[in-house]
Amino acid sequence: MSEEQKRLLEQQLWNIANTLRGKMNADEFRDYILGFIFYKYLSEKMEIFANDILKQDKIKFRSITAKTPKANEFLDAIKEESLERLGYFLRPEELFSEVAARGQGDNEEDVEKFDERKTNFILEDLQKILTNIQLSTMGTESEEDFDNLFEDMDLNSTKLGKTPQARNAIIAKVLTHLDKIDFNLNNTELDVLGDAYEYLIGQFASGAGKKAGEFYTPQEVSKILAKLVTTGKHKLKSVYDPTCGSGSLLLRVKREVKDVAMFYGQEMNRTTYNLARMNMILHGVHYRQFDIRQEDTLEHPQHLDKMPFEAIVANPPFSAQWSANPLFTSDDRFSQYGKLAPASKADFAFVQHMIYHLAENGIMAVVLPHGVLFRGAAELHIRKYLIENKNYLDAVIGLPANIFYGTSIPTCIMVFKKCRENPDDILFIDASNDFEKVKTQNILRETHINKIIDTYRNRTAIEKYSHLASLKEIAENDYNLNIPRYVDTFEEEEEIDIQAVMREIKELEAKRADLDKEIEGYFKELGLVF
Incomplete structure (x- = not known):
């Protein structure tokens, strides 16, 4: 990643952090932002993995709905493979970008102009999805690694907003912000997401x-x-x-x-x-x-x-x-x-x-x-x-x-x-x-x-x-x-020439005596005692 791309990514991430700044302490809103980044990662990883499996069937994971022929067969097969390889499973409608789009509602792309009245209510769905990620691992090898991973993300906390609508609007805004960032998961040479995560952890630490x-x-x-x-x-x-x-x-x-x-x-x-x-x-x-x-x-x-x-x-x-x-x-x-x-x-x-x-x-x-x-x-x-x-x-x-x-x-x-x-x-x-x-x-x-x-x-x-x-x-x-x-770092002070210092002092005293005489003359002219 170039320095310019890195700076752009950091600016985008900091804009997201500023959405929650002022509502709670740094170590509190850290848990929300890093949690949503993690959810976005799991979603994108899931979609890439599922699309690879579905390649021979010439369909995309995101396009599978209840009306898709053999939808359940596709999803069951993907789930089995996903739990084995990735350790978790998400359904197409549970993907991060799908939820972010639903939350955005009728708002424009510019998140700074978000109107909470135009957002769709997604808090309940989102809470269920985060719980479902953990539930999908139950009874599998990865269960312990995913256990209660999202427990610090209380979407009903009044710190996010006094009303459910206010909380929903702030979450929708954060998700929309995040959805715009391309973590380039297909490019194995880049670790954009890892760098983003480390950057935010460092910023929150400071x-x-x-x-x-x-x-x-x-x-x-x-x-x-x-x-x-x-x-x-x-x-x-x-x-x-x-x-x-x-x-x-x-x-x-x-x-x-x-x-x-x-x-x-x-x-x-x-x-x-x-x-x-x-x-x-x-x-x-x-x-x-x-x-x-x-x-x-x-x-x-x-x-x-x-x-x-x-x-x-x-x-x-x-x-x-x-x-x-x-x-x-x-x-x-x-x-x-x-x-x-x-x-x-x-x-x-x-x-x-x-x-x-x-x-x-x-x-x-x-x-x-x-x-x-x-x-x-x-x-x-x-x-x-x-x-x-x-x-x-x-x-x-x-x-x-x-x-x-x-x-x-x-x-x-x-x-x-x-x-x-x-x-x-x-x-x-x-x-x-x-x-x-x-x-x-x-x-x-x-x-x-x-x-x-x-x-x-x-x-x-x-x-x-x-x-x-x-x-x-x-x-x-x-x-x-x-x-x-064991390591002597002592630096010797430069030797002082005492005679030179004494000469300089005498010169300064002579100059001061001359200056005193000059000032005394000014005082006499003004009729003052020096």
Whole structure:
């Protein structure tokens, strides 16, 4: 997609967002817009698939009505194939564009001039269709993947409008807006829909502030994590994210290799869990290729029977609270360390959980607050065990401050491997000063990302940027991993010529004395005391 096409798409999407702006919070209208985009995708995918089946019969799926000869035979055959291949089924009259056209009623194409009195009432039909998508999967392999996907789209919410007619008009307007966008699903080289979805998630994240951390990792950070865990790999058997949010990290890994056989993720927040499943399907991941579960990862891990995983990425909630229940000391994920992460800071609990799930030939990259590098007590004990006993830590990368939504704190990436090619040292990279400031947010550009990745993959020591620290050096620092201990970024101040400064001061004092005399003369002329 060209830059011009991309800008046009983003403008169209933002026009849709503005239709609901002011009626509800960004994280609320996000659920409606992304839900309708998902419904549009399912419709278009269904129509393309059905038309392909019907090609030999020389009819189009959309043209099948109750009056069509053998209509039920056609629909039953398509449904059977669709449930097997796509995982769901929609009838011709349930297609997005059909519903959008009915809703538009007698209004003109210009949605800005929509008159609610001219729209047709579609809310009840639309609610039934969204329910029918889920019902069509009942008893099939895809049932769990489509279960309650549209539950956050309450079409009767008064936030959409005080009356059913007002709500109907706003929904009809959104559908008409969306219907005009061609997602080019026939062109497998383009991912217009995926780009649109990611763009909107990013926009909503920036508007949702602190809440955004629950569901979105900035794309440039996702790109770094994905490139790190795919180092030296062209195909992956599996990739896992224990705090997957909207699934953007998992999907970013998909872009870095030729093939990922299976995606695994877990997410605690119900709405975000729905977003993740939609996001996987929208990006062309077959329902049999992903397993996203909803539960608290630390308290109730869901993929113990699916591990180990070849690549693991995560951006867990920073310093979150967890139970630190003493029973976990006998849990295989934590038992070997001898200590649990503190209840007030679950950072290392996530690290331990992920390491337990990591394959022997796998790579794991996790975003964490800087505190994990130097905090003492139980965290020092775990840190020391990971380095001294296991030698799993491969690299520590310091990122700039203010690159995450909702927090301005600087963060770091820790990279772990169970079988390290370079077991005698740990690479430290200080990329905290490499960024571009855009409005209130710091942004990592492609050059910044490439520098980090090239330095990691080549394990290059660069003055004031990276350092290869021996295990002995780290032990001498008592396993404190604070990056400035290993990467000296100190810039010497320019030497000051004291004699030159004194001469300049004397010259200024002489000038001031002359100026005082001149002013005193003016005062005398005016008969004033200076």
